[in-house]
Amino acid sequence: KENGTPDFTVEDVQWAAENGLNEVQHTIELENRLLSEGLIGNKIKCPARRNVHQKRGASSESRQQSIHAIGIVEASKKLKERLNLSRSEASQILPKLSLKNSPLERACSEPTTCPAPASKYRSYDGSCNNLVQVDWGRRNTIFRRLLPAQYGNGIDSPRPTTDGGELLNPRNISLSIVGDDGPNSTDITLLVMSFGQFVTHDITYSEDFTFENGSSPACCDSQGQLLPPNDLHPQCLPIELYEGDPNFIASGDTCMSFTRSKVGVDLSCTFGQAEQLNSNTHYLDGSQIYGSDATISNNLRTGIDGLLKSSDVGGRQLFPITPGCENLINHELAVCFQAGDDRVEENPQLTTIHLLFLREHNRIAKELKALNPQWNDEILFQETRRIVIAQLQHITYNEYLPVLLGSQVMVDSGLVLPTTGFGTGYDSNVDPSISNDFAAAAFRVTHSSIQGTLSLFNSADEQEMERSFTLSQYFFDASRLMDDPGFFDSALRGLTKQAPQTIDGLYTDEVADKLYIGQKKSGGDLIAITIQRGREHGIPSYNEFREFCGMPKVQSFDELINEFVQEDIDLLKTAYQSVDDIDLYIGCLFETHVESESLMGPTALCIAAEQFQKTKNGDRYFYDIGDQPNSFTPDQLDQIRQSSLARLMCDNNDGSVTTMQPFAMKSPVGTNQRIPCSSLPSMDLTYWKDM
Numbered sequence: 001k002e003n004g005t006p007d008f009t010v011e012d013v014q015w016a017a018e019n020g021l022n023e024v025q026h027t028i029e030l031e032n033r034l035l036s037e038g039l040i041g042n043k044i045k046c047p048a049r050r051n052v053h054q055k056r057g058a059s060s061e062s063r064q065q066s067i068h069a070i071g072i073v074e075a076s077k078k079l080k081e082r083l084n085l086s087r088s089e090a091s092q093i094l095p096k097l098s099l100k101n102s103p104l105e106r107a108c109s110e111p112t113t114c115p116a117p118a119s120k121y122r123s124y125d126g127s128c129n130n131l132v133q134v135d136w137g138r139r140n141t142i143f144r145r146l147l148p149a150q151y152g153n154g155i156d157s158p159r160p161t162t163d164g165g166e167l168l169n170p171r172n173i174s175l176s177i178v179g180d181d182g183p184n185s186t187d188i189t190l191l192v193m194s195f196g197q198f199v200t201h202d203i204t205y206s207e208d209f210t211f212e213n214g215s216s217p218a219c220c221d222s223q224g225q226l227l228p229p230n231d232l233h234p235q236c237l238p239i240e241l242y243e244g245d246p247n248f249i250a251s252g253d254t255c256m257s258f259t260r261s262k263v264g265v266d267l268s269c270t271f272g273q274a275e276q277l278n279s280n281t282h283y284l285d286g287s288q289i290y291g292s293d294a295t296i297s298n299n300l301r302t303g304i305d306g307l308l309k310s311s312d313v314g315g316r317q318l319f320p321i322t323p324g325c326e327n328l329i330n331h332e333l334a335v336c337f338q339a340g341d342d343r344v345e346e347n348p349q350l351t352t353i354h355l356l357f358l359r360e361h362n363r364i365a366k367e368l369k370a371l372n373p374q375w376n377d378e379i380l381f382q383e384t385r386r387i388v389i390a391q392l393q394h395i396t397y398n399e400y401l402p403v404l405l406g407s408q409v410m411v412d413s414g415l416v417l418p419t420t421g422f423g424t425g426y427d428s429n430v431d432p433s434i435s436n437d438f439a440a441a442a443f444r445v446t447h448s449s450i451q452g453t454l455s456l457f458n459s460a461d462e463q464e465m466e467r468s469f470t471l472s473q474y475f476f477d478a479s480r481l482m483d484d485p486g487f488f489d490s491a492l493r494g495l496t497k498q499a500p501q502t503i504d505g506l507y508t509d510e511v512a513d514k515l516y517i518g519q520k521k522s523g524g525d526l527i528a529i530t531i532q533r534g535r536e537h538g539i540p541s542y543n544e545f546r547e548f549c550g551m552p553k554v555q556s557f558d559e560l561i562n563e564f565v566q567e568d569i570d571l572l573k574t575a576y577q578s579v580d581d582i583d584l585y586i587g588c589l590f591e592t593h594v595e596s597e598s599l600m601g602p603t604a605l606c607i608a609a610e611q612f613q614k615t616k617n618g619d620r621y622f623y624d625i626g627d628q629p630n631s632f633t634p635d636q637l638d639q640i641r642q643s644s645l646a647r648l649m650c651d652n653n654d655g656s657v658t659t660m661q662p663f664a665m666k667s668p669v670g671t672n673q674r675i676p677c678s679s680l681p682s683m684d685l686t687y688w689k690d691m
């Protein structure tokens, strides 16, 4: 026994590993029974897509990894109990204990081998970006943490109160402190919201746990009631609804479904706590367009002239349709569009942004082909992909982040890009992974900016009330794009005119009560789900992050007065016993916006700025850096810098968007009025002509 470390033997380790494996075996047996009894949830509407999802090697890879990781988590719990470790002892000792030579060894994976010399083009899965830490940022690796996890049992159970008790039910917190429909933002457009979601779906995806066949466990029964404990999958964490809840009153439901996120195995392959898995590449690398692995990507390509697959509907270029789904184009069954990220149809605005980028890829590929007839499919595809990713990064750092974070934070965090010459931000010591704290909590305050009703504008730029629609009618349903030939252009005009809501403690009902309602009697609550998500990921409380972000930790609710208004402090007091218990997401949501130019409070700003800094400085393929095999020439870089979201909309619409304001994420007023598309700067691709 050295400096208080408990004694343990090889037998203890073997015993724990075997117990972990047994737990996994039990889970698999339970899953087989649940499947045979039909106790599965199905978020995915399109039956053929479910099929594809199941067969896709990629999805089963993350399932495989998560089931292995669950074995490790269970073994760690057993070992902690057997050795009688405290939470802090467990967090120190378990990560030092290797799984090598234990029955859990097969959970460990070998690091990727990379091509030499380094490729000019990014890998699909993000590997080999960092030349030393070749798996940094790869898909199916775990999230980074800004602060150590706080699990109830030190290994995987949701965060408890500071005195070890249970936190208040998330739905009750949502109902008692989050109100309906806030005011609209001024000066900015709903595109800020939708483009933000598009970027999010590039860099982060903590998938719900899935069975071997790709479906999820049902975490409530088909009548909306809690399942008997025997039928409840261990990865379920449903949220209970009480009498008085509007959804309970409307439907009699007592259960809101919630499935835990997939967990992963750290590359060092040791015992330890649960760490959630990012199923997408962590990099901002267009993976939502091209896919996060080679199989998905190849499926999206035509194999001819570098083009991405698409479908032709009455002369309009839309997404390819999942094979087997071609005839299911009516409203009930959704349309099953395929893209690099399977959330593409989550809502019609998001689908619209996705479509812009699909079309931009094919537009550029055709131009490059005309300039370089000698280039084959592979070169055309990769060169086009490299340009489109560069545009995506440029638009994110040049248009989106300044609006979201404000110019001061951009400067203070080193996020301002040079307008000439090469950028100098790359640092091979920077881990580009997405932080769990950002993805599972802080960045989700953006959900408060969602509008419940989407306005469409006709070609005369007038709002058409009768065509507007609510979100809840169209979750995972992009049939409007298919059925209504004018939809795409009208949605582009709407997105660049309508304002988002402000980010605050007020939410549209469409996501607060009706999330994914479909044909069900009651829907989900994105606020409650987000609170639950943060807790099950072990995200520490808001007060801890104040300290991380350089603000004083507070001792009492009343000390919050510098960043909160008194009314909100009073609300927080009703939801939490102690100021140390406040969920990170809720704290971020209610903070006032100290920085007048930015859309979020100081803690969310700090966590988001940290992330976008790492996303830039940890990416060897970031578009503006020099001296790499992948670097653009100075002339090409200048052309990338001409691109804008406005121009992208001008170049890729269905013919009726002929004017656009230069800054599409800002309202078309004053000096930012809509102007003819031909007056907007565009890229000159002749700089890509091979001499």
Ligand code: HEM
Binding pocket: 192, 193, 194, 195, 196, 197, 200, 204, 205, 206, 207, 346, 347, 438, 439, 440, 443, 444, 446, 447, 450, 471, 511, 515, 526, 529, 530, 533
């Ligand atoms: C209509 C618009 C949107 C809807 C309906 C929506 C809905 C959702 C849902 C259902 C989840 C998963 C919740 C869970 O199970 O934990 C989620 C996750 C998330 N959302 Fe949104 N969202 C929207 C827009 C946005 C926007 C605008 C942003 C940011 C700018 C954003 C950022 C995030 C982030 C960071 C996550 C976590 C992603 C992950 O790691 O898996 N969302 N959203």
Ligand SMILES: [Ca+2]
Binding pocket: 202, 203, 204, 280, 281, 282, 283, 284, 285, 286, 287, 288
């Ligand atoms: Ca990515």
